[in-house]
Amino acid sequence: MKNEFSKLKRKIILQITLILLLTIIVGYFIYFALIDGVLQAPFANMFINFCEKVLQLDFYTAQNIYSSIFQLNKPLWLAIGFILLLLVIFYLALSRFTRYFNKISEGVDRLTEESEAEIQLPAELDFMEKKLNTVKSKLEKRAMDAKEAEQRKNDLVVYLAHDIKTPLTSVIGYLSLLDEASDMPMEQKEKYLKITLEKATRLEHLINEFFDITRFNLQSILLEKETINLNYMLMQMADEFYPLLAPNGKQAIVEVEEDLKIDADANKLARVFNNILKNAIAYSYENSIIEISGTRKNEQAIITFTNKGKIIPPQKLDMIFEKFYRLDTSRATQTGGAGLGLAIAKEIVHAHGGSISAESIDEKTVFTVTIPIHS
Template identity: 75%
Template structure:
């Protein structure tokens, strides 16, 4: 973006012109008063007395020295006086110019010190004021977002740590009973073993979520791209999620006209679709249909997941792709994940040069992934 220095240029030019005008006026005043004006005679008398008393010259010699030094070199003395005057005035003018740098330095210090005050500069530096305040606002937002994400992560870790104790306590309890009651009936023993196994799976899931948090913070996404048959990938996805869909009477239907391909990392793209579909299943109404569709447009591929369920408020739509954000904060870790699924999907899609977005109203919620068709 081109910066408009117009106001600053005009201010500096006016100040330079003012310096020149003041210099000429003062120079003309000196010339008129001291050399050819009202103070010429007093100055000449003072110079002659100085020569007579200090330099011990006679009156005529002193008068001749005054004529040689001043009367015959008026232009030289005027030029010297104007140069000295110009340097003095220019020095004071530079002091004024350096105030601009001081003001900018103060603004930069306020930026680095994370001051709560708005940065204010002279009107001729309004472009710099705007840029500094924009940078300040962006840094404040990033710091706030990072702090909120860190707080959400810390809260989640506390929840996970608490929830780990529940299945672990149950496992210890049932295994202790199995260990103590050697003659326990077979049916009861099978029941206790089954419960312990279920708790073990839950414990494994919670531990995996801990690893997911750490891995997401440390990972750098490296893509291994290839040509992918999108039709096959989405159909396979819908089939794989049947065990999660069936208990709630839900269906995932893929609707794509013709064969469609994208150039992407198959494993990571599958993870994106898994995370989006998993989220759609969790928040869809019972006995509803999740529609999966795709189409090409202007060298871009759009893949949409549409479900009927609870409307997502606009303020939450802005945050659902952030780390550790869980749409329904009331959902415990028993029913909700680490809040990383959509954030990871967002990172992977951006690594492919695409975008991911969401919209929601009373009728439907739509997640849309845009990918370059060829990249």
């Protein structure tokens, strides 16, 4: 901060020095010219003439008044002259200084303007100009991100509302058939019941996504920490996901350092890992292996999920942790949810004081979660 204000301080000091020099020069000029210099005689004659003509005094009386007022009080008049002159010049200088505050105030006002033009300030305030422009850029980006997120949320609500109709119509249709056709063969009944259950499960999933959309904005993340054995947690999670892995020949292999334990909220951290693994399963190739690893480094637990699949484009990679963003924007996709899984995972990891990131290179996508071992 000292370096940033140095240019402005130098200019202010220079201006104050010039004001003082100007005051001294002008003051001494008046003193030596009017009171005790080349202009003394004309000034004295003018004062005496004024006394004679206006005040109706005689010459000697006027001369005595001039002498007693001016000649005998030269230091007093010099001091009064200096003070008045200094006040006038100081006022003019202060007006110049307040210009800086006016410019800064104008710059702050322009922060809220929807304009692409950059804020411009005097050269000596270039550091403030850079800061204001940086703040302006961040505010514009946040506003744009919020607008895009709101638009994505609105689109998803519309899509989900539309998609709910399809399984709901199927459930009602098949149940109506089962109710109306009491003599329906048992094999056909089982088929219809299976389809109805699948549609009802899909309907439940969509309704849960609606709740997630609301909870994401209204619920604060409160942690209930306990000691967690990451090896056990990740192994158990891989086993639970076997029904999703097996149909497409996929596997989840877990390699975690022995006795790797951390202090964290088990339920919320499990949700983080579940969301990442779901994403890896949804976007990995058939008959591929998803590698889950856990290591310890500098009092941090580093957990990675590596899957082989299509490369995620850089522009999408930067947005996958934003709420309501889906890699697959198709409404009909069974892999795309409300776009909240990774966004919620990010919030939970940050609440633990950790970080989450992703990279996608050479048909490999790696999600990395870093969590402090002790908190």
